[in-house]
Amino acid sequence: xxxxxxxxxxxxxxxxxxxxxxxxxxxxxxxxxxxxxxxxxxxxxxxxxxxxxxxxxxxxxxxxxxxxxxxxxxxxxxxxxxxxxxxxxxxxxxxxxxxxxxxxxxxxxxxxxx
Numbered sequence: 001x002x003x004x005x006x007x008x009x010x011x012x013x014x015x016x017x018x019x020x021x022x023x024x025x026x027x028x029x030x031x032x033x034x035x036x037x038x039x040x041x042x043x044x045x046x047x048x049x050x051x052x053x054x055x056x057x058x059x060x061x062x063x064x065x066x067x068x069x070x071x072x073x074x075x076x077x078x079x080x081x082x083x084x085x086x087x088x089x090x091x092x093x094x095x096x097x098x099x100x101x102x103x104x105x106x107x108x109x110x111x112x113x114x
Contacts, residue, residue: 054082059089 016022027046035044050071057067068079 051082051084054079055084055086058083059085
């Protein structure tokens with residue numbers, strides 16, 4: 001896009017053909033048009049994509065501090081608000097914890113050490 005508009009040195013993520021940043025309102029209108037055409041939930045907006053990004057990073061095992069930095073949050077508590085982990089992720093995490101506890105409980109000890 002940048003070379004097409006002659007904007008190679010523009011720092012904007014999505015520059016317009018006039019070299020200005022594409023505004024949030026423009027992005028939301030375009031996303032809404034696609035969302036509606038596809039029959040998707042009207043609540044889906046660009047902020048939903050941000051929440052999805054945070055959630056997928058956490059579910060994929062990225063360090064929470066890295067995720068916090070990626071989205072520009074000063075506080076981890078703000079990042080945690082964005083994180084909506086799936087029930088599948090919660091189940092997998094609980095399963096790993098329980099498997100580890102059961103393995104430890106069933107491992108015979110010798111001389112006070114497992």
